[in-house]
Amino acid sequence: MIMLFFMEQNISTEIQDEGCAAVVNLGRDVPLRLDSGEEISSFDVAYKCWGELNEDKSNVVLVCHALTGDHYVRGINPITGKRGWWETMVGPDKPVDTNRYYVICINVLGSCAGTVGPASINPVTGQLYGLDFPVITIGDMVRAQAMLLDYLSIDSLFAVIGGSMGGMQTLQWAADYPERVKTCVAIATTWRHSAQNIAFHEVGRQAIMADVNWNHGRYLDGEDKPHAGLAVARMAAHITYMSESGLTSRFGRNLQDRDEVAFGFDADFQIESYLRHQGISFVDRFDANSYLYITRAMDYYDLSADYDGVLANAFQGTKTRFCLLSFTSDWLYTTVESRHIVRSLNAIGARVSFADIEMDKGHDSFLLECPDMDAVVRGFLQSEADAMEVQLP
Amino acid sequence: MIMLFFMEQNISTEIQDEGCAAVVNLGRDVPLRLDSGEEISSFDVAYKCWGELNEDKSNVVLVCHALTGDHYVRGINPITGKRGWWETMVGPDKPVDTNRYYVICINVLGSCAGTVGPASINPVTGQLYGLDFPVITIGDMVRAQAMLLDYLSIDSLFAVIGGSMGGMQTLQWAADYPERVKTCVAIATTWRHSAQNIAFHEVGRQAIMADVNWNHGRYLDGEDKPHAGLAVARMAAHITYMSESGLTSRFGRNLQDRDEVAFGFDADFQIESYLRHQGISFVDRFDANSYLYITRAMDYYDLSADYDGVLANAFQGTKTRFCLLSFTSDWLYTTVESRHIVRSLNAIGARVSFADIEMDKGHDSFLLECPDMDAVVRGFLQSEADAMEVQLP
Numbered sequence: 001m002i003m004l005f006f007m008e009q010n011i012s013t014e015i016q017d018e019g020c021a022a023v024v025n026l027g028r029d030v031p032l033r034l035d036s037g038e039e040i041s042s043f044d045v046a047y048k049c050w051g052e053l054n055e056d057k058s059n060v061v062l063v064c065h066a067l068t069g070d071h072y073v074r075g076i077n078p079i080t081g082k083r084g085w086w087e088t089m090v091g092p093d094k095p096v097d098t099n100r101y102y103v104i105c106i107n108v109l110g111s112c113a114g115t116v117g118p119a120s121i122n123p124v125t126g127q128l129y130g131l132d133f134p135v136i137t138i139g140d141m142v143r144a145q146a147m148l149l150d151y152l153s154i155d156s157l158f159a160v161i162g163g164s165m166g167g168m169q170t171l172q173w174a175a176d177y178p179e180r181v182k183t184c185v186a187i188a189t190t191w192r193h194s195a196q197n198i199a200f201h202e203v204g205r206q207a208i209m210a211d212v213n214w215n216h217g218r219y220l221d222g223e224d225k226p227h228a229g230l231a232v233a234r235m236a237a238h239i240t241y242m243s244e245s246g247l248t249s250r251f252g253r254n255l256q257d258r259d260e261v262a263f264g265f266d267a268d269f270q271i272e273s274y275l276r277h278q279g280i281s282f283v284d285r286f287d288a289n290s291y292l293y294i295t296r297a298m299d300y301y302d303l304s305a306d307y308d309g310v311l312a313n314a315f316q317g318t319k320t321r322f323c324l325l326s327f328t329s330d331w332l333y334t335t336v337e338s339r340h341i342v343r344s345l346n347a348i349g350a351r352v353s354f355a356d357i358e359m360d361k362g363h364d365s366f367l368l369e370c371p372d373m374d375a376v377v378r379g380f381l382q383s384e385a386d387a388m389e390v391q392l393p
Numbered sequence: 394m395i396m397l398f399f400m401e402q403n404i405s406t407e408i409q410d411e412g413c414a415a416v417v418n419l420g421r422d423v424p425l426r427l428d429s430g431e432e433i434s435s436f437d438v439a440y441k442c443w444g445e446l447n448e449d450k451s452n453v454v455l456v457c458h459a460l461t462g463d464h465y466v467r468g469i470n471p472i473t474g475k476r477g478w479w480e481t482m483v484g485p486d487k488p489v490d491t492n493r494y495y496v497i498c499i500n501v502l503g504s505c506a507g508t509v510g511p512a513s514i515n516p517v518t519g520q521l522y523g524l525d526f527p528v529i530t531i532g533d534m535v536r537a538q539a540m541l542l543d544y545l546s547i548d549s550l551f552a553v554i555g556g557s558m559g560g561m562q563t564l565q566w567a568a569d570y571p572e573r574v575k576t577c578v579a580i581a582t583t584w585r586h587s588a589q590n591i592a593f594h595e596v597g598r599q600a601i602m603a604d605v606n607w608n609h610g611r612y613l614d615g616e617d618k619p620h621a622g623l624a625v626a627r628m629a630a631h632i633t634y635m636s637e638s639g640l641t642s643r644f645g646r647n648l649q650d651r652d653e654v655a656f657g658f659d660a661d662f663q664i665e666s667y668l669r670h671q672g673i674s675f676v677d678r679f680d681a682n683s684y685l686y687i688t689r690a691m692d693y694y695d696l697s698a699d700y701d702g703v704l705a706n707a708f709q710g711t712k713t714r715f716c717l718l719s720f721t722s723d724w725l726y727t728t729v730e731s732r733h734i735v736r737s738l739n740a741i742g743a744r745v746s747f748a749d750i751e752m753d754k755g756h757d758s759f760l761l762e763c764p765d766m767d768a769v770v771r772g773f774l775q776s777e778a779d780a781m782e783v784q785l786p
């Protein structure tokens with residue numbers, strides 16, 4: 001299979017830039033054991049990759065995606081028809097340079113873009129999983145990714161990189177597979193979900209479950225989907241992705257297509273129209289049950305919990321080199337949280353770089369054009385790759 | 394009617410402490426003209442009062458309530474069976490001392506605790522208003538309050554005081570009726586709703602309107618109410634009333650009645666259980682359409698808009714003495730916003746006191762036990778009352 005990739009990738013630069021997508025069925029012999037104690041066997045994992053593996057397989061970069069993301073980092077996303085979600089970061093001559101690195105991104109467990117999730121068929125029953133899908137954790141997502149890399153005979157990762165929930169996975173990777181992770185780039189993230197983080201997710205879940213069409217998760221074979229509830233969940237979450245100042249400078253109290261307020265409940269303000277659009281467009285590309293499962297995994301995330309509440313112990317003896325980035329206007333996973341991770345790593349003498357990037361766009365900054373972030377990531381990866389003598393493919 | 398109050402209030406201290414409640418029907422001769430251009434006539438206004446009017450009627454304090462509040466400031470609230478919402482602030486020997494001041498609180502226009510709102514009967518049609526109720530503004534609420542005070546022959550207010558939406562009303566009072574307002578105490582409030590404020594309200598409204606039981610506002614005569622949507626709206630709003638640090642110190646990641654997470658979608662965490670309770674208990678005391686109307690009024694609030702965008706111009710020439718209070722942990726209506734109001738008042742030479750109170754409970758701090766807030770309000774009112782020689786009743 002890997003050979004097939006290489007052949008495909010050699011066809012033309014264009015195809016190389018767009019990457020190669022594949023779905024692999026895993027766990028047929030040895031099932032994936034989840035943190036809940038449950039197991040899943042014979043499950044699909046979808047991924048995409050760009051660039052070429054070098055001779056000693058030392059140039060692999062694993063990109064971890066966020067809550068509603070997918071493995072379509074670059075190129076046209078076949079689900080949305082839009083460009084990939086991190087083309088500013090990953091690609092030829094980008095900070096994660098596909099001329100140098102072999103980049104892979106794997107759709108997370110529980111999601112709905114190809115990897116098994118609640119919208120998949122349960123091989124045991126032949127029925128759609130729905131709420132029969134087991135509740136998963138960030139650790140489970142990472143374990144599934146490791147299974148795929150085993151399958152692809154990739155032992156070592158030059159870098160694991162991700163923002164938000166992607167950042168949580170990078171830290172989990174560094175904690176669970178220290179020998180496999182050479183460098184870890186965790187952006188706009190946290191080491192545990194706070195009460196406020198959980199609260200916002202719980203609002204979203206309640207909005208979905210309050211939708212009569214949700215029907216206790218059994219909506220998948222019917223016509224009516226819990227789109228209204230999912231849209232509300234997305235709207236609530238989306239506010240947390242943006243900063244107050246960013247919202248003010250972008251929308252303020254500007255009216256939408258009118259000179260005066262209409263004294264009604266239509267979208268008078270641009271911010272209302274924008275949020276409604278965010279909600280409505282989201283439901284076409286995301287499964288409501290997946291939203292429940294992945295937010296649950298994030299709420300369960302507490303990397304210190306397995307280490308007597310001391311985060312530093314999760315990384316004891318690590319040789320991984322860390323790069324932490326936060327954004328000054330991110331109030332979802334704040335600079336204070338990144339600093340806590342940095343201090344924990346300092347406490348055990350781990351090598352860690354940290355940059356708090358001045359940017360007023362809030363949490364979503366990591367997805368946006370951000371030269372400062374790009375420069376930090378580019379510089380960190382380049383110097384580490386040079387130091388480790390990572391060869392070109 | 395005023396005489397009746399005085400007689401009742403003389404019966405016993407207990408009754409005086411619990412206050413006297415009344416509902417007055419206004420607008421039968423001259424209707425209330427709304428900012429939308431519509432009019433409402435023959436409408437009920439519910440209010441409650443405590444203390445006694447002094448001889449020259451110079452000791453009246455108008456308390457303005459917040460979004461989901463009502464006029465039950467003290468004593469048992471007949472709707473909820475619980476104590477009033479501001480007993481720490483208003484009462485005998487409290488900062489708003491009912492031994493000295495005659496305190497009145499009026500249920501706002503559009504609400505559902507006795508004053509006319511979308512759950513009331515439209516006198517023109519004999520049917521429930523529902524969405525036929527006109528969209529209102531904070532200015533309309535204040536104008537209705539002024540009509541009631543006219544009816545009660547109260548020309549002058551020693552103080553107007555309120556927090557959150559109550560604070561918006563106090564500023565609107567000072568702008569629209571400068572000659573009637575001697576002092577204005579605005580707590581944890583703003584002069585205009587920001588894009589983020591509007592965004593959170595829009596999520597709440599969309600949650601209500603997404604509930605199939607909402608039925609375009611025509612649920613009032615049926616059995617099924619949009620309780621699920623209203624509960625979600627309340628949950629989303631409630632997060633904005635508390636600070637991240639307050640949530641962390643109160644709930645953190647503590648589990649609810651269990652030692653381990655349950656790997657399911659029940660309320661594993663205390664914060665989830667708490668939020669669900671906030672949502673569920675809210676729907677028993679509040680009307681979903683009222684929630685739409687009052688959040689809309691708040692979103693429309695921009696005191697500077699009628700003054701070429703310059704807030705100071707709203708108070709040009711004012712003789713009112715202002716007291717502004719903010720809380721360090723309030724991220725809904727921040728200290729920065731209170732400072733903007735203070736600076737605007739300074740710019741026109743208005744007399745203004747300002748205190749930014751160190752408190753980690755977020756926006757809701759104004760409703761909680763807060764000795765620093767109490768001391769500021771008590772001191773401000775006392776010194777102003779002494780300076781104006783406000784006599785005891």
